[in-house]
Structure formats: structure tokens, C-alpha cells
Amino acid sequence: MKHLSQLWPGMLVLASVGFGQTALAHPDIEEFSDTAFAEQPVTVDCTLEDGTASRCYEIKVNYMPKDLDIGPFCPATLNDAGGIWDWTGENAKLYRIDGSFLEMLDELGYRFFDDDGTVHTVDNATERPTVDHACINVSADESVEITMLLPVTxxxxxxxxxxxxVTKVGVALDGVPIFSDAPSIQQTGHMPALDTCGGHIDPGGWYHWHATSTDIETVFEKEGVAADCTLDQNSSALFGYAFDGHAMYGSTESDGAEVTGLDACNGHVGSTPSGEVYHYHATDEFPNLPACLVGVQAAENFSTTATAGVGATRAGEGGRNEPPRPGDGTSGQLPPGVEEAAETLGVTVEDLMRALGDPQAGQPDMSAAAKSLGIDEADLRSALPPPPNR
Incomplete structure (x- = not known):
């Protein structure tokens, strides 16, 4: 039985419990809401990403739960308030999307509104932006169904x-998929606005979370954001399950106590209603999700019937657009030399930019980027242009 510190030397793991079967909780289908599923989950044979044969819960959900109240996203004018956005440039923090925020972006060179104060808004699933900077508000496709796999053990x-x-993270108890941080304005030129619970609609037409929505007001309080989520807030509640099968809780323990001993992925072995098991916790900063996943996911664990967007299996058939991508002529300018580097490395520009992360967030983790691309770190470093002088 290995201790966490043996598995990952250097990680900030303080748990004293080893990783045997007694420390790993199984996802509990009974914890999901009654309206979460399009059909009752079943257990199927699956293969994990490391090649191990396993068993998984196959979960099918609709484009959005019937009782979920979403929005607002983009404000109509500078006098209105929309959703929220995590700005990563100068004056970086989480903001309510309102006139003061958009005017600040304007001063930084990102103009999202006309002279009369009308906000540039576009449904990029059905039309392409005609301006350099637009607020994205995607229309839903009620026909979409999503299939996800969670390891039973x-x-x-x-x-x-x-x-x-936009990495797959897991599924919430309401059946809504969970993804990591949305693309930055600096990468695409546009802002795919999140609502005040931290979610929005994918170009494929289905709703997903970019936050632990049942504890997002903890973030609002810390960041000084004047917003309210329509969902009940509970910092100690189970939010959902990550795609490695581990539970995701709010920012406090199940008894309301302060969380201690978290590892680099925001998880630890601690007390839950399922016993002393490994689980993740939300943070008080946006996005309040795990920073990484400690377990092995199922291969091909996410697909949709959508015709665009993440997991699309019928791409190009339904008239919906893929979102604007870096370098496709509908987004912001790529950093110099990135297209040439992608060609040299034999990867797409999109995958390279995703691996490197937000250019405004500081120097990328080259080791992690190389691993995600499946290439040698030395090759990545040699292909990339040198950073600009600052």
C-alpha cells in the first residue's frame, strides 16, 4: 500500500491514510438528483486510459436539466449586468460583466460595445463574430444527449x-458536465460569458459548469463580486464526481470545518459521509475546481450527439459552428511563431495553445505542456520562439 507522498514526491499531501480500497470511495449513483439522467445509468465494461480493463457507470443526460434556471450571460448594454468573467490580464480578478468591467477592458484595448453602449453579442453556434471582441451567448439545442463514463472503482x-x-473534469449531481477554465479573451479575442452560477452553453448546444456552482458565492464574497447564484449554496455539500471517480465537495468539510492538508489537486483523504476516503474540495478562488485529477479516467469517457463543440460525434451535420479558435481568422492574434512551432511539433495550433495555457498567466509549465501533447519537453522548448523582452 503506497502513501500519497510515495506516489507523487513533492506534492503537498498530508493525509496519513494509504491508498488501499478502504480509502477510495465509489461514485454513488443514488446521490444524483432525480432529474439528472436521460435514462437510468447502467454498468458497462470499459477501458481506463492506462489500458486497464474496468467497469464504469454509463451516464446519459440531456442538454440541460429541466428544472435548471440559467443566465444571465451577456448584458444588452453598458447599463445592464450580465454574468461573470475571470479576467486574467491587467487588474486580474473575477468580475460581474457590467458597464464598469467592459469600460475597463476598453481602456486595455478590448472594446466590447458600440458608441451608444450596445454590447457586441453573438451566438457563435449560428454566426461568426464580425467584430474583434464580442460577448458570446450560445443558443441551446434541446435535442442533444451526452454520454459519460465514471469508473466504478x-x-x-x-x-x-x-x-x-476546457478540459473534462467530471459531472455534477444535477447531471451537468463540469469543465475546467474557459478560453481567455487574450486567446480568442472574445468572451464566452458565464452566468452567475459559473456555467454556459457549449457551441454544441448543451449547458456545462466551469465552477463548483453550489459553493460559488464563497468566491464572490472573497472577490467582492456583486452576484447571486440561483442554486442553493452549501460549502460542505457534495457537488459531483470527477471523471476519475473521486467525489468533489465544496470548500469546507462535511461538518462545516475548515479543510486542511490538501494536495496539489485540491484533494485529500478525509471524513465524508462515505467514510475516510480521498475526495476533492472547491477553493475560494475562481475557477473553484480541482487543479488536476489524481485518478485514471476511462478512455473515451465523453461524447455527445451534438454537431459541434466538445465531444461532437456528428460534426458538420447540423449547421452549428465550431467556436472561434486561435489563428482561424475569427479570433485574436496568435503570439508570433506559434503556428510555425505547432507545424514543427506535428500538433495543431489549438492543442499547442491549450497546453501552454493563458499567455497572460505567466510562464507555462513546460513539463506539463509537453506531457499533455505527448512530446519531449526539449523538443517543445526548442520549437517555441523565445519569450519577448519585458
Missing amino acids: PVMAETPSQLGT
């Missing part, structure tokens, strides 16, 4: 898997 990975931009 979690398996610890040799090393954690890092979560980049």
Missing part, C-alpha cells in the same frame, strides 16, 4: 493529470 494514476483550458 477509482484507480490512482502514477502521476496526476493536469487540467488545462
